Amino acid sequence: MKRIYVIGLFLVLTAAQLFVPGQMIWKHENVLSSGNMYKFKTQPIDPTDPFRGKYITLNFELNSFRSFDNKFTYGDQVYVYLRKDEEGFAIADTVSKESLKNERDYVVAEVTGNYNGKVNFSLPFNRFYMEEDKAPKAEKVYTELNRVDSLNSALVYAKVYIKDGLGVLEDVMIDEVSMKDYVKR
Amino acid sequence: MSIRFRKELDILVRDNMITAEQSLRIEEYYAMKTSDRPNRLFTIFGIFGALLVGSGIVLILGHNWDNFSRLIKTILAFIPMCIGQILVGYSIFKKKNNSWKEASGTFLFFGVGISISLVSQIYHIPGDLAFFLLIWISLCLPLIYLLKSHAVALLCVIFSTYYAIEVGYWKYGSKEVPWTYLLFLGAIIPHYYKVTKENINSLTITIFNWVLPLSICIALGTFIKENEELGFVMYITLFGLLYNVGKLPIYNKLSTLKNGFVAIGSLGTVVMFMTFTFREVWKEIPFEYVMNSTEFYISLFLLLLVLLVIIFSQKTDRIKGFDIFKIVFSVFWIIFFVPMLVEVPTLITNVIVLILGLNLIKKGSEAMSFGRLNYGLLIISVLITCRFFDTSMSFVVRGLLFVIVGAGFFVANYLMFKKQKIKS
Structure with missing residues (x-):
């Protein structure tokens, strides 16, 4: 050459x-x-990526919608249009296979199942990278706080900024404290 | 030159086997022959150093330091890559030697990976591992040709295989096929071909000769989705292709240890045929196949490639005798696709394996090769052992067969050993 x-x-x-x-x-x-900030109620589990280190996977409460439409099949992409409740938590307003012409914020999710009138989907921002020793602690803390017999179950949610269909996860909060700080306690 | 060798030369001079002048000339000859060795060693250490430092940084950053701000983390993300780029740039502009190019290329390879992975960490980007690997490899592939770097080429082969595995095997519920793997392979092969032409006996080629066919064997399985039965045809044709490639005139001078194409092709062919010597396996194969499928088209493509290789090698190298391993895959195509009672293909595969074994024993004894002789004997022994599972032979017959095969091992090796002794 x-x-x-x-x-x-x-x-x-x-x-x-x-x-x-x-x-x-x-x-x-x-x-x-x-972007617009939404809160997504969630549950954390800790796995590992060989190159990017420890992270927690977030299992969001917002993970399904009612539909008897058989067109929604595993692996499909769906547009989830959002609105907020009084406390700022995200609610699925409309779910569509095609992009709709409206002003609402949306995210593109992946269909993970369609059964009995319920279409399950997975939101894209479900990874939260943490320091390697904190990720397993985060899962433990959550499990302990949310045991069935626990008197005060904690409110765990993800702070996600959304703009033009892209969601960026900024932080995960436990009872209004950043999870990174909470696990240090 | 080693001290021991020098001492041997002194002894030869002292015992008047060679003159002092001859001893000096021998010394000079070996000194000249090994003059590039320090450079080669330096290259190897350079690559390993860059590999270790690079993967070390990946691990350190994998800790995900929470105490650093986003800005510091972002700056950190670029540092290893920029250092790599400066080193590579320096190697190119200053026309540094291969050691520099190999080491800086390896370091930049990891630098790019570190950079993308840190940015993914900072912004919690969910993109799966396969996509991450795809971007990483794409951004590093040109380094192979920019630096003529074997280390980067090898890393690209290894990471492309990882990518294929991630897409095809490990992605849960995925029907995706890693076509991009073929693109990566296509981009690496010209470099391999060039090095083959330059120095077929080099260590680099030996490594490539094993890594490339292994990578292809692993990755082929990721292309099998719904029509699993056609996967057998794909694999047997691939093994035929690898064997034929390994037997191309260019590889003639290589020993089996240096020729992974032949070793993997031959072993794969034997294992596949051996599997199909069982009647039960044939019973599981359906009579109708989905011809309009990715698996079938890939099989056809491989068949076309192997035919081209056979035609090419026949044209360029006619001296060599008939080699059953080169064409045995075609028998599989016939017995697989032509509808017949299960007993027929079962019988044919048994006969084929027997012929393959006998052929190796014959060739091994002719060429005085203990390796080939015992490989042939081993094939026949495994075939007999396999038949114990699905035939109702009496224990006496089975025992006798084992004794005969065992004795065969001894006798064949002994006879050849004797023959070799007489010749020498």
Whole structure:
């Protein structure tokens, strides 16, 4: 390969390598700064990613809608249009297979099942990366606080900013305290 | 040159076997031959160093430091990648040697992975592992050609295989097929071909000769979805292809240990045929197949490739005699697709395995190769053992068969050992 091509290709590659993470940052920062904040009630479980470390998977309460439509099949993408209740928690307003022309915030979820008039889906922002020793503690804390016999079950929710269909998870809260701080107690 | 070898030379001079002048010339010859060794060692250590440091950083950052702010984490995400880019840039602009290129390329490979994974961590981006690997490999593939780096090429093969496994085997309930794996492979193969032409005997080629066919064998299974039975046809054709590739004239001088294509192709063919010597397996195979399926088209594509390789090698290398391993996969196509009673294909596969074993014993004894001789004997022994499971032979007959095969091992090896002794 001619030297000029090598240098040209190297510069293009370097730019691409910088562009990909840069673009990821820009996109997510934009949602965090100008997106709409919703609260999603959730339950945490801790798994591991070989490269990105420990995270907790969030099992959201908002995970299904009533429909007898057989068109919704496993793996399909659905547009979940949202509104907030009085306390700011997210409620599914409309669910559609196609994008609708309205002003509501929406997220694109994946159908995980359709049975007996109930279509289950999984929201995309269900990973919350935590320090490796905190993730298992988070799951433990949640389980202890929400035991059936527990008198004061804790309110656990995810703070998610939404804009143009992209949801960015900012934090997970237990009784209004960031989970990262809560597990330190 | 080793001290021991130098001492041996001194002894030879002292005992008047060679002159002092000859001893000096031998020393010079070996000194010249091994002159590139320090450089090679430096390259290997460079690659391993970069590998360890890179994966070490991945692990450290995997801790997910909560105390750092988003800005600090973002800056940290770029540091390893930028260092890698500077090192690679320096290697290119200053025209540094291979050691520099290999080590900096390996480090940048990990730097890119670190960068994307940290950004994913910071913003809790849910993208699955397969997508993450896809982006990572795509951003590093050009480094192979920019730096002519074998280490990056190998890393790309290994991570592409990981990607295929993630998409095809581990993604729960997924019907996705990792087509991009083929693209990655297609992008790496020209580099491999170039190195093969330059120095077929190099260590790099030996590693590639094992890693490439292994990767393809692992990844092929990820293309099997609903028509599992056609997976057998895909695999047997692939093993035929690997064997034929390994027998191309370019690989003629390589020993089996250096030629993973032949070793994996041959072993895979034997294992597949051995599996189909059981009547029960044939009973499970349906009579009708979905011809309009990915699995069938892949089988056809592999068949086309293997035929092209056979035609090419016949044209360029006619001297070699008939080798049953090269074409035995075609028998499988016939007995698999032509409807017949299960007894017929069962019998045919048994005969084929027997022929494969006998053929190896014959070739092994002709070429004085203990390896091939015992491989053939082993195939026949396993075939006989397998038949114990589905035939109602009496214990006496089974016992006698074992004794005969065991004695066969001894006799064949002894005869060959004797033959070798006489020859030498």
